[in-house]
Amino acid sequence: MADTASYTPAPPRPEETARPRRRPLIYQGSRTSLAFRSLVVFLSVLVVAGLVVVLVELARQVGAEYGDHVGTYFSSVFGSTPILAAAGSTAIVVVTSCVLATLVATVLAWLNEGTEASLGWAGSLMPVVPFLMPALSLPLGWTFIAAPQAGLLNILARKALAGVGVHLSQGPVNIYSWYGMIFLYTIFLTGFAYLIMSSAIRNVDTNILEAARLAGARPLKIFRQILIPSIKGSFLSAFLLCLLPALAMYTVPFVIGPYANINILSVTIVGMVNGLFPPHYGQAFITGLMLLVPILLAWLIARRSGRRGQAVLSTSRGSMSLMRLGSRGRRIGRTVLVLYIIIAVVLPVIGLLWVSGVPFWGTSLAGPWDPITNLRLLWHNAEAVHGIVNSVLLGVIGALVIMTVAQLLAYGQRVFPRIGGLLDGLVKAPAAIASILLAMGILLTFGGPPFNLSGSYELLFIGFFLAFIPFASVVANAGQLQMGKDVIEASQVSGGSELRTFMRIVRPLVSGNFAAGCVLVFILIIGDVNLSLLLSSSARPTVGYAMLDLQIDAAFPSIATYSLVVAIVNVLVTSLLVVVTVGLRRKR
Amino acid sequence: MTADGSVVQMSLDGGDAAGVDGRRNSRSPGVLVTDLVKNYTAGGRRGGVTRALDHVSLEVNTGEFLILLGPSGCGKSTLLRSIAGLETPDQGDIRIGQQTVFDRATGVDLSADRRPMSMIFQSYALWPHMTAFENAAYPLRCRKTPKNEITTVVTEMLARLEIGHLADRLPAEMSGGQQQRLALARALVGGSQVVLFDEPLSNVDAVVRERLRLEMMRMQRELKFTAIYVTHDQDEAMQLADRIAVMVDGRIQQIATPEELYLNPTDAHVASFIGHSNRLPLTVVQSRPDGTLTGTSEIGELACRWNPVPGQPAPAPGTTMTAFGRPPDFQFSPQGRQLAPSQVNHWSGKVQAVRFQGTHVEYMVAVDGGQLRCWRSAPERERTAEGEQVVVHIDPGQLLAVNDHG
Numbered sequence: 001m002a003d004t005a006s007y008t009p010a011p012p013r014p015e016e017t018a019r020p021r022r023r024p025l026i027y028q029g030s031r032t033s034l035a036f037r038s039l040v041v042f043l044s045v046l047v048v049a050g051l052v053v054v055l056v057e058l059a060r061q062v063g064a065e066y067g068d069h070v071g072t073y074f075s076s077v078f079g080s081t082p083i084l085a086a087a088g089s090t091a092i093v094v095v096t097s098c099v100l101a102t103l104v105a106t107v108l109a110w111l112n113e114g115t116e117a118s119l120g121w122a123g124s125l126m127p128v129v130p131f132l133m134p135a136l137s138l139p140l141g142w143t144f145i146a147a148p149q150a151g152l153l154n155i156l157a158r159k160a161l162a163g164v165g166v167h168l169s170q171g172p173v174n175i176y177s178w179y180g181m182i183f184l185y186t187i188f189l190t191g192f193a194y195l196i197m198s199s200a201i202r203n204v205d206t207n208i209l210e211a212a213r214l215a216g217a218r219p220l221k222i223f224r225q226i227l228i229p230s231i232k233g234s235f236l237s238a239f240l241l242c243l244l245p246a247l248a249m250y251t252v253p254f255v256i257g258p259y260a261n262i263n264i265l266s267v268t269i270v271g272m273v274n275g276l277f278p279p280h281y282g283q284a285f286i287t288g289l290m291l292l293v294p295i296l297l298a299w300l301i302a303r304r305s306g307r308r309g310q311a312v313l314s315t316s317r318g319s320m321s322l323m324r325l326g327s328r329g330r331r332i333g334r335t336v337l338v339l340y341i342i343i344a345v346v347l348p349v350i351g352l353l354w355v356s357g358v359p360f361w362g363t364s365l366a367g368p369w370d371p372i373t374n375l376r377l378l379w380h381n382a383e384a385v386h387g388i389v390n391s392v393l394l395g396v397i398g399a400l401v402i403m404t405v406a407q408l409l410a411y412g413q414r415v416f417p418r419i420g421g422l423l424d425g426l427v428k429a430p431a432a433i434a435s436i437l438l439a440m441g442i443l444l445t446f447g448g449p450p451f452n453l454s455g456s457y458e459l460l461f462i463g464f465f466l467a468f469i470p471f472a473s474v475v476a477n478a479g480q481l482q483m484g485k486d487v488i489e490a491s492q493v494s495g496g497s498e499l500r501t502f503m504r505i506v507r508p509l510v511s512g513n514f515a516a517g518c519v520l521v522f523i524l525i526i527g528d529v530n531l532s533l534l535l536s537s538s539a540r541p542t543v544g545y546a547m548l549d550l551q552i553d554a555a556f557p558s559i560a561t562y563s564l565v566v567a568i569v570n571v572l573v574t575s576l577l578v579v580v581t582v583g584l585r586r587k588r
Numbered sequence: 589m590t591a592d593g594s595v596v597q598m599s600l601d602g603g604d605a606a607g608v609d610g611r612r613n614s615r616s617p618g619v620l621v622t623d624l625v626k627n628y629t630a631g632g633r634r635g636g637v638t639r640a641l642d643h644v645s646l647e648v649n650t651g652e653f654l655i656l657l658g659p660s661g662c663g664k665s666t667l668l669r670s671i672a673g674l675e676t677p678d679q680g681d682i683r684i685g686q687q688t689v690f691d692r693a694t695g696v697d698l699s700a701d702r703r704p705m706s707m708i709f710q711s712y713a714l715w716p717h718m719t720a721f722e723n724a725a726y727p728l729r730c731r732k733t734p735k736n737e738i739t740t741v742v743t744e745m746l747a748r749l750e751i752g753h754l755a756d757r758l759p760a761e762m763s764g765g766q767q768q769r770l771a772l773a774r775a776l777v778g779g780s781q782v783v784l785f786d787e788p789l790s791n792v793d794a795v796v797r798e799r800l801r802l803e804m805m806r807m808q809r810e811l812k813f814t815a816i817y818v819t820h821d822q823d824e825a826m827q828l829a830d831r832i833a834v835m836v837d838g839r840i841q842q843i844a845t846p847e848e849l850y851l852n853p854t855d856a857h858v859a860s861f862i863g864h865s866n867r868l869p870l871t872v873v874q875s876r877p878d879g880t881l882t883g884t885s886e887i888g889e890l891a892c893r894w895n896p897v898p899g900q901p902a903p904a905p906g907t908t909m910t911a912f913g914r915p916p917d918f919q920f921s922p923q924g925r926q927l928a929p930s931q932v933n934h935w936s937g938k939v940q941a942v943r944f945q946g947t948h949v950e951y952m953v954a955v956d957g958g959q960l961r962c963w964r965s966a967p968e969r970e971r972t973a974e975g976e977q978v979v980v981h982i983d984p985g986q987l988l989a990v991n992d993h994g
Contacts, residue, residue, distance in 0.1 A: 029699035490713035492700035495730035
């Protein structure tokens with residue numbers, strides 16, 4: 001072996017024992033980039049600080065109200081039978097309606113997005129139409145249709161039944177019931193679930209559905225055995241998305257609850273602040289904590305599932321070819337879609353139209369129908385008219401400001417990747433706080449000295465800003481995520497500063513998303529009741545405030561007229577918002 | 589830096605030199621990367637740390653076309669993005685030309701828009717709301733170039749890349765090849781001396797890809813910019829590169845000219861990544877300082893060469909290595925016919941499959957203990973049929989034994 005040298009493998013790299021002492025990295029961007037970063041930081045701090053200040057003040061007030069006896073009051077609230085009963089009722093209504101809304105939305109989304117029964121753009125708009133009406137319109141419209149004695153449907157049904165010898169004093173349908181309450185919650189929440197389920201169905205790989213079809217499966221079987229398992233991840237997201245508005249829902253339990261003898265927490269909390277003098281802020285706060293727990297849980301789960309969901313969406317292909325159903329299947333599918341439109345839109349609008357033309361709401365159909373008189377009456381109701389003007393102005397300004405801030409903050413997550421997740425969480429944190437609690441906190445913080453903003457536009461704006469920035473942020477993030485990072489990085493490596501990249505690349509590319517976000521925020525502001533209850537006043541009324549006043553006065557013809565007028569204003573303003581925001585941004 | 593931690597010397601003469609033409613007469617580095625480390629943490633606190641760049645050092649000469657080649661996840665794109673300023677390394681420093689753009693030790697981190705380079709993305713990243721002219725003019729507008737100058741320069745560049753007539757079109761109205769040219773125009777219009785390419789040809793079909801490669805080479809030769817090009821396509825790498833850096837697990841395993849990499853890979857990773865090979869694991873029986881060794885493998889005794897490295901001992905008996913032999917270097921003939929005077933590296937076998945590949949015919953020959961791929965140039969006068977008994981042979985000088993690890 002003299003001619004054979006020994007062989008040893010190359011020695012491993014020495015351990016990094018003497019790591020050089022590192023100085024913190026200093027970002028060296030252009031002056032405009034630095035200015036832009038400062039703006040993003042300032043806005044982030046503003047949102048987060050606003051929220052923190054509000055919550056701290058709320059906690060301080062509770063402490064001041066109860067002093068050393070906070071523990072006693074906690075036990076009095078959590079040991080109170082009526083409050084615990086309200087919590088139980090809330091849980092039953094909310095969970096049942098969220099499940100039902102998710103299921104209904106899945107069927108509607110499949111029919112409209114994935115089959116040839118599709119009604120096209122009209123079908124896609126269908127589930128969001130209820131959002132265009134003021135929040136009180138849906139329960140009131142259905143009350144006018146299905147109240148046990150004076151509901152239009154019941155009056156007509158009793159007449160028809162009397163013709164065949166069956167005489168009823170009331171009914172047969174009763175909206176003032178558990179099923180009525182759950183039914184209205186479900187219709188309202190279906191729109192939220194539809195947003196998630198339609199997107200999930202659009203992103204399903206057509207090949208797996210076509211493979212099942214070629215294997216001889218019929219449409220319903222494909223729906224059950226292939227489509228549903230493929231999108232099961234989205235069910236949780238849809239359910240969680242429904243949970244937030246369901247827990248915060250005020251209008252349906254406010255209208256239905258007293259007659260159905262069902263107490264819901266959101267109404268109970270508002271009653272503690274608005275129905276008692278002096279307001280029991282502390283008690284309301286402690287009761288509100290019951291809402292906070294499920295909302296926080298939902299938010300955390302949604303964040304986790306959302307992170308997983310993005311990867312699934314990003315690998316899927318663009319558009320789905322429509323599944324053939326055959327002429328009978330198509331007929332059935334379209335009937336289901338049309339039935340939903342009738343239930344969610346047509347019937348409540350008919351109810352509102354009917355009552356808007358009668359002098360008072362009753363069981364008689366014989367009287368004259370004259371909506372102009374009610375419209376004139378409404379025109380002379382200063383609070384109602386100012387409510388529309390104020391809400392529209394706050395809605396338009398709020399939508400533009402909130403969406404602009406949301407877009408900047410969404411871009412900020414790219415600028416500061418290390419703290420992007422934290423920033424995102426903080427911006428969306430207000431969503432985890434029951435809006436009634438948020439309104440209380442804002443009122444306590446900014447209503448009195450040193451701000452003295454009670455009853456002002458500014459107070460309403462702060463409320464809308466903190467309450468709706470999470471929703472705007474969700475939309476803005478989705479838009480920027482869809483845009484992809486390459487186009488932004490291409491601008492950076494081409495020499496574009498962050499300001500230029502935002503203005504010339506990001507802003508034009510998310511114009512559609514910006515318009516959609518503006519419409520969403522506008523609708524949220526116009527439809528708001530929870531914040532308006534506490535933050536607006538007779539001097540600065542909003543639509544929600546004016547409608548509740550009319551409801552309390554039992555001025556049903558006026559409130560029906562008001563609902564229809566607000567719905568028309570909503571359609572006009574949202575159309576205008578879309579035209580202006582998209583149009584301006586397309587202009588180069 | 590190679591896998592064993594030594595910095596690769598990028599001299600233009602000697603074994604590592606490309607020596608392609610007179611373009612690289614300057615020895616100043618176009619890009620200098622030193623001891624770069626980049627870790628990714630996945631899955632929060634409980635997630636593990638993945639080292640994407642593991643002490644990478646690299647010197648790219650001015651006007652050179654350097655390819656970063658490697659499998660997915662080897663760190664090549666991370667390295668490119670770190671140079672561009674789109675990733676922040678955890679350690680090391682980067683110089684572009686005479687300018688330090690990143691230095692972790694002193695805290696220097698120049699933002700991407702201030703680094704003297706441009707980049708072409710895999711997706712092209714053209715801005716869909718801007719016309720071809722506006723896309724190409726963007727880098728000049730960022731530099732506040734006068735309008736009339738922008739018009740002149742952009743028009744000229746678009747014409748040079750044969751898309752001048754498409755100046756008013758939106759990217760969506762252009763074909764993949766035209767979009768690729770537009771991306772190239774945008775990267776070159778600002779006169780950057782360093783252009784980074786992140787797999788720019790992976791989205792176009794084979795015919796367009798071939799044509800664009802040639803155009804890219806022509807542009808690089810004409811404009812003399814320094815190119816760093818990421819790809820996992822070895823054919824593309826062999827065609828475009830002055831030098832190729834093969835990356836594995838966040839390290840540069842070997843950096844050399846395409847020819848040197850093909851003929852003398854330093855380890856099994858590189859050998860299996862460059863060109864087609866028969867891979868034959870062996871145990872060393874005897875090695876000699878003259879660069880030859882014998883060993884045993886699953887298909888029998890092997891005689892092959894190994895590349896002695898100054899200062900490193902020869903492989904000891906019992907060491908496991910892998911021998912690589914290129915399919916064209918394996919000869920075979922019907923059983924009984926004499927192939928070579930020596931009986932070394934001869935194996936009897938049976939032709940299992942014959943595949944016509946255009947430029948050559950590939951034979952899969954089953955031998956005792958394994959399978960060998962052999963190529964013969966096409967067309968052949970007499971093609972061996974499937975099922976025939978043959979004898980396969982390779983010259984020991986064509987069979988290279990390398991370490992299994994770098």
